[in-house]
Amino acid sequence: MTNPQPLPRRSLQARLALSYAAGIYGAGIVVLAIVTVPLAGIQSTTPAHSSAPATVTGTGDGIGPHQLLVGSAIALAILIPIALAAGWFVAGRFLRPVRAITATATAISAGNLHQRLNLGEPADELTELGYILDDLFARLEASFDAHRHFVANASHELRTPLAGLRTLLEVALADPDADADTLRSACQEALALGEHQERLIQALLALATSERGLTRRDTLDLAQVATGVLASRRDQATRRGIVLTEHLAPVVTAGDPRLIESLITNLIDNAIRHNYPDGHVEITTQASGTEATLTVINSGPVIPDNQIQRLFQPFQKLAPDRHSRRDGYGLGLAIVNAVAQAHHATLTTSARLEGGLAITVRFAHPSHPNPHSHRP
C-alpha cells in the first residue's frame, strides 16, 4: 500500500488500450474482409468469360487480388502499433480525472479530512463519484470530530478526579502532624472520589453499550420498569424536597430491558437533578395508538429552545455550575438519546415555558416494530 507498483496501477489503462486496439484492429479486419471477399469472387469468375477485364482496369498487370492481400496484411501490421498507441492515449485521457481523484483521496484519507475533491456539481459519472466521495468525507469528518471531542471530554472528566484523588492522598500522607482523624477523613474523601469515578465509568459504559445497538429484544412493560426505577430514586427525591408523581398504565413494548431501564433511570435522574428544591417530577406511561409512550416532565430553570439539541450531546451541560459538578457528568441525556436510537424510538423534547423540560419517548408496539421512524 505504501509501495505502489507502477505496473498494476496502469493495468486498467493497459486493458483499455488493448481493448481499443483490438476494436480498431477487428474493425480493420472486417473492412478488409468486406473488400477482399467480393474481389476474390470476381477473380474466380472472370477468367472463364474473357481476358477483357485486364483492359477494363487499364493497368496492364494491375493490382491482382494477391497484391491486395499482401498490401492489406502490411497495412494491418502497421495498424497494430498505431491502434495500441491511440488506445493508450485515449485511455490515458479518460483515466486522468480518476487518477486525480485517487491522488486527492489518498491525501485526504492520510489525515486531511477537511480537504475536499471539489469537482463541482455532478455533470458526468466521474464528477458524480467525486461528489459522493466529498459527501462521504464530510460525514467522516463530522464523525471523527465528534469522536475527538468525546475523547477529549472523557479524558478531562476522568483525569480531574484522578488528579484530585492523587493530590488528596499525597497531601494527607505528607502531613507531619497527621493523626488518625485527618487520615480517616482523607480516606473517606478518597472513597467518595472513587465512587464518583465508578459512576462516571458506568455512565460511559452505558453510553458505549447503547450506541452499539440492540443485542436482545424482549417484550417488557414500561410501567413495571418505571416502577422499579422510581422505587430506587424516591429517597433521593425526598431529600431534595421534590415530589414524584406517577401515572403508570401498563404498556408493552420490545427491547433490551437493561437499556430501557438505563433510559428511564437517566431521564428521572436528570429530572431530579436539574430541578428546584420543592419542585416536581411527573412520570407517565401510556399506550397511544400502536405506540408505547413514556413521558417525564419536570419543573426547573427555564431552558432556551436553541439549547435543547445540545443537551443530548455527551458532556454538554447548560451553564456549568460547581454544585452540579459532583453528581452530573453531562452524559445522562446522551445515554437516553443513544438508547432511544437503538430501539428506533422517537424522542421528543420541549422546554416548558414555566421552566424545566418535557421529554417523551415513543416506543413501537412489539407487534408493530417500526424501524423507520426518525428522531425529530
Place this chain on the structure above:
Amino acid sequence: MRVLVVEDFEVLARSIGTGLRREGMAVDVVLDGTDALDRLAVTRYEVVILDRDLPGVHGDEICRRLANDRCDVRVLMLTAADTIEDRVKGLGLGADDYLPKPFAFAELVARVRALARRATPPLPPTLSCGDITLDPARRAAFRAGRRLELSPKEFALLECLLGSPGLVLPAEELLERVWDEAADPFTSAVKHTMHRLRAKLGDPPVIETIREGGYRIGPL
C-alpha cells in the same frame, strides 16, 4: 509567597491549598473564573495555578487578560488536556508553565517555586544576606551555619525580606504577601511574627524597623 489556586473540582482545589500552605505559601482558593478575576483585581499574587476548563470565565480568557495587563503574576496552567497542541496553545496564551493532570504534588510545588523565582528581578534559588541564608525549596534557613527553627509564617516573612534586600517593605505589603484570606487581616499579626523571627535570628539584629515605613534587611 502569595498563590491563587483556581480549580473547579473542589477536592483538588482544597488539597492543593492545604499542601501549598504547608509549604509556607499564602494560598487563596477559588472555584470559578469570575471569582478568580475578582481576586486578581484586588490582590497581588506572585503565582496563579489556573485550571483551563473553568465555569464562569474560561481559564484561557483569564490567562489572556493577565498577559495583556502585563501583570508580574506568573501563571501555571493545570489541565487535563495534555496533547502537544494543547500545551503549545496554553503557553501561547501567556501561561508561564503547563502541568497536565494528574500530577505529582512535589512537582507542582517545585514548579510554583521555580515560577516565583522568575519574579522581576530574578531571584537566585538560595537567598542570602550577610551570614543569613535561606533555601526556599528545602525550607531551611541558616544563620552563620546554624539552622533556624522557623514557623511557616516566620520563614515566609524572612523570605520576603531577603527577596528585596535593602528595600523597606511596609507591614501591609508583608501582610498581603505572607498571609492569605483566612488569616487575621491586621498588621499586628506582622508585628508579632516579626518579633518572634527577630528572637530566633538572635544577635546582632539584622531586621531594621523603619518608623512609619516598615521593615528592612541588609545594607541600604
